Amino acid sequence: MVSRLLLATERRAIIGLAGLYASRMLGLFMVLPVLALYAEGLDGATPLLVGLALGGYGLTQAILQIPFGLLSDRIGRKTVIAGGLVLFLLGSVVAAQADSIAGVILGRCLQGSGAVAAAIMALLADQTREQVRTAAMAIIGLSIGVAFAVAMVVGPLLASAFGLSGVFWFTAGLAAVSLIVLWRLVPKAPQRLRHRDVGLDRRQLKSMLGRTDLLRLDLSIFALHLVLMAIFIAVPFRLLDAGIAVQQHGSVYLAVMALAFVAMVPLVIVAEKKRCMKPVFLTAVAGLMVCLVGLGMASTWWALVGLLLGFFTAFNLLEATLPSMISKLAPAGAKGTAMGVYSTSQFLGAFLGGVLGGALAQHFGQDAVFYGCGLIALVWLAVVWGMPAPRHLASEVVALDERAHGDALDTLMERFAEVAGVEDVLVVPEERVVYLKVDRQRLDSDALARVAGSRHDHKGA
Structure with missing residues (x-):
């Protein structure tokens, strides 16, 4: 059994990427409790346009998050994340300098266009082994929750001291620091892989819908x-x-x-x-x-x-x-x-x-x-x-033994399905992993280990 203790590179990747994700969400949400109040000083502000400024990031984020994730498979995770952070920084600067509600709307839409959430999660998956990836994803999730709570407190404090533009300038500063963290703290991934437990597979999209x-x-x-x-x-x-x-x-x-x-x-x-x-x-x-x-x-x-x-x-x-x-x-x-x-x-x-x-x-x-x-x-x-x-049911990812190939792979799905507690199986030979859905209360872990081979590891989600 491979150790579930984090390696040094995994620890660096998790801390760095959780920080990137959290700081980005902090910047997006800090305006939530203050924009409606402080927009009265902006030219052309109406409740409808203030609402558009609040939610505008969501439209560009929704449109671009999947394409950016797929693009990261082609040109590299860090390149796409860096580009997204630059767009986020640019949007923050535009909003900080705006003296009209139209300028704030433009800035918020630019902030959302830096849609790098999928690329961050894919890079995290590249950087972590299967058996520790659940913990890594949980840390990311926790960082998002903390960022939202902090944003609700910090946003009003910044706006009270420095005005609405101060909130956006602070967000721009967060984006600049995030770029430094990305290139100095987060290690380069050894290779770019497709991870079906993290990334989107276009072939599965129709069935999910x-x-x-x-x-x-x-x-x-x-x-x-x-x-x-x-x-x-x-x-x-x-x-x-x-x-x-x-x-x-x-x-x-x-x-x-x-x-x-x-x-x-x-x-x-x-x-x-x-x-x-x-x-x-x-x-x-x-x-x-x-x-x-x-x-x-x-x-x-x-x-x-x-x-x-x-x-x-x-x-x-x-x-x-x-x-x-x-x-x-x-x-x-x-x-x-x-x-x-x-x-x-x-x-x-x-x-x-x-x-x-x-x-x-x-x-x-x-x-x-x-x-x-x-x-x-x-x-x-x-x-x-x-x-x-x-x-x-919980998700399990089992790394295949390197000796498993040919006829062994042809019968692997059936063998995994026979293990007590395994409810669903997908074997992906090119990734050399098996994706499982299991009932942990009924799962026979010893039988699962025997089927996977003597050199295996697995993780729960």
């Missing part, structure tokens, strides 16, 4: 980020109306995000360990809907803060469990493609959420933003209500 169970989850992340982006057209003004000064918004978000994280953790444990994923998921969607409607009616600061706490507890819970559900439902060897569709849905939701929130605020007032989002959550709940409970 035909899976109703996966489409429900794609709709879920679409709706989740739609309502997130939409409500920040109105939430900052709600805080002001409740008597909370702009300078105190960062403190409010700090308390809310910290408590929401603490409240979310036991619910994730119940969902995963107690195998109650569907009830927890439906409860979170219903709770989100109730909080959205409540935000439309809240008139006191304590009601507003309490409802925001409920909203972000449900939001964080869904952010944590939806990717897990995708992993459980995706066929063996298709998780990367399923996640590609899922991510595109997320970015499209962010874009349309900004536009919808701005349109509702402009034509019907701020209350309509919350009620409209509550209606969307109700439709979302209706769509997912009848879904089957996801089976608690």
